[in-house]
Amino acid sequence: MRVELQHVSKSFRHNGQTVEVLHDINLTVAPGEFVCLLGPTGCGKSTIVNLVAGLETPNAGTILVDGRPIAGPGPRRVVVFQDAALFPWLTVLGNVEFGLRMARVPKTERHTAAMAYIKLVHLSKFAHAYPHQLSGGMRQRAAIARALVMQPDILLMDEPFGALDAQTRAVLQEELLEIWRRTGCSILFVTHNIREATGLADRVYVISSRPGRIRHVEPISTPRPRHAENPSLVECQRKILGVLEEEIEKVMRDELGESIHIAHDQAGPNRLREMHS
Ligand SMILES: Nc1ncnc2c1ncn2[C@@H]1O[C@H](COP(=O)(O)OP(=O)(O)OP(=O)(O)O)[C@@H](O)[C@H]1O
Ligand SMILES: [Mg+2]
Structure with missing residues (x-):
């Protein structure tokens, strides 16, 4: 199944105001492809999943499934959430x-x-x-x-391993890759974690916040099984980290003004690196 978001924007009404959550999102998941969405909290990752699932409708733009606009949820697009919701x-x-x-x-x-x-x-x-x-x-x-x-033709996974300990998470990542290989379905996978994204995906979309836009697309051609220390993978992680750091700096500047500069220069990037190591 090919899923395409073309110029998709999404707004919500909040306290009588309209807030744009996603702006001009162009994104493709090709048949059998493993795509990760990565971005800061609140940037609209779950909203993208809900749009593809047909649980939300865009305010502008089109979502195509195998070339046809989607008309609500369908059994070929199934969501797995962070809490299993059994x-x-x-x-x-x-x-x-x-x-x-x-x-x-x-x-x-x-x-x-x-x-x-x-x-x-x-x-x-x-x-x-x-x-x-x-x-x-x-x-x-x-x-x-x-x-x-x-x-399903596509599995939509919204931080499915986000609440698990590191070891369980690593085991499930391997198992998911094996399931993906055996079923041949496409996967759209949301995560906060750079290592998780680069370990799993064929392509990583980095999303910025307020409103969410595609800031960067990183193709990952490192053959699987992947080792975190693989130089080409480390290079991908470094590029993505650079984009995310710029994003976080922007958010901090918007929220806290220029006074945050010194503190962030000293502590921000290192803290972020720890978060993703
Ligand atoms: N149904 C809704 N009504 C109003 N606002 C909403 C709705 N759904 C999401 N939002 C807002 O849209 C923004 C994006 O939310 P979304 O849940 O897609 O972000 P996210 O990237 O998945 O965040 P997280 O990483 O925390 O899961 C947030 O500011 C959120 O408050
Ligand atoms: Mg979310």
Whole structure:
């Protein structure tokens, strides 16, 4: 599935005022491509995901799916959120089966399909466990299986690993790449983390805030499996960090005025580097 945002702008009404959140966004996810969105908090990353999912409509511009304007949500575009948002009263199997049940897929068929995806995310032993009995990483695995069982053409992932510890996150990143390779679906993946973006994506879009614009597009051709120390990857990270630092400086200047300069020059970039190391 090819997803294209052409000159997309989005505003929200807030306290009687109209605030532009996204301005003239041009973005493409090619069939089978892994694209990451990276940017400071509030820059509109989730809004882009919601637009592609069909949960929001743009105020200007067009969103095309395989060349046709989208008309609301569709089963071929599925979202995975940061908190797995599983139904607590259903088991893993019940959660994964849910979409198929709604689509009136017969019981044996949906059971077989759900178990296959539960196996793919390594949760077979926990198929009959309830969400509260699972770790955060296991819940995200279940959420991924629940999305995949619908056989989406594109997986929309909004900081899916944001709440996980570093080790669990690294394991799930590897597993996601394997799932991506096996299913051939496209992925649009939101993250705050430069290493995560450069470790996963074919292309990284860096978004600026107020309003969100595409500030930079970084293609990443480093072959997988990728090692964080790979010189070409480090170079990509360095370029992206440079763009983000400029953005953060701009936001700080807007918010706090010129007085922030000294403090930021001394502390800002280093702190940012720590954040992403
Ligand atoms: N439904 C809405 N109504 C009003 N304002 C909204 C709505 N959705 C988002 N916004 C505003 O739009 C801006 C962008 O929000 P969005 O959630 O897309 O940012 P984000 O990049 O995903 O941030 P984060 O990294 O914190 O998740 C924010 O200022 C937010 O308050
Ligand atoms: Mg968000």
